[in-house]
Amino acid sequence: MDKVVHFEIPTDDVARASQFYRSIFGWDLQDMSGQGMDYTIVMTVPVDDQQLPTERGAINGGMMKRSDDTPSPVITIEVASIDDAIKRIEGGGSVVHPRQEIPGMGAFAYFKDSEGNTMGLWESAR
Numbered sequence: 001m002d003k004v005v006h007f008e009i010p011t012d013d014v015a016r017a018s019q020f021y022r023s024i025f026g027w028d029l030q031d032m033s034g035q036g037m038d039y040t041i042v043m044t045v046p047v048d049d050q051q052l053p054t055e056r057g058a059i060n061g062g063m064m065k066r067s068d069d070t071p072s073p074v075i076t077i078e079v080a081s082i083d084d085a086i087k088r089i090e091g092g093g094s095v096v097h098p099r100q101e102i103p104g105m106g107a108f109a110y111f112k113d114s115e116g117n118t119m120g121l122w123e124s125a126r
Helices: 014-025 082-089
Strands: 003-011 028-031 040-043 060-065 074-078 094-102 106-112 118-124
Touching (some): 003 014, 003 118, 014 028, 082 094, 082 106, 082 118
Parallel strands (some): 003 060, 074 118
Antiparallel strands (some): 040 060, 106 118
């Protein structure tokens, strides 16, 4: 069974949203723009050496600028193979953003489910 491992919150104003979530929930937000990524890492719980949440059942996430592909929050599901998952998805859904590698970490893709929701796929690097 594939599990939910990540969430993403699209924003119109990343600084404003970061301040909101930091002040309301105490989340640790790390702006990655200085590392060439237009992305903010959202830590809801601490992580171990492999960047996995240290609390059972907890997930961490991210924030990015809202786009046509990601107009609302995205739930990301870890799969063994994005390519295999996309083949299954195309039977009733569609690909929004094809597989994209994140060096040293894995790969992600976005898809629309049968109800029109944008969801994410994650494949860990082996």
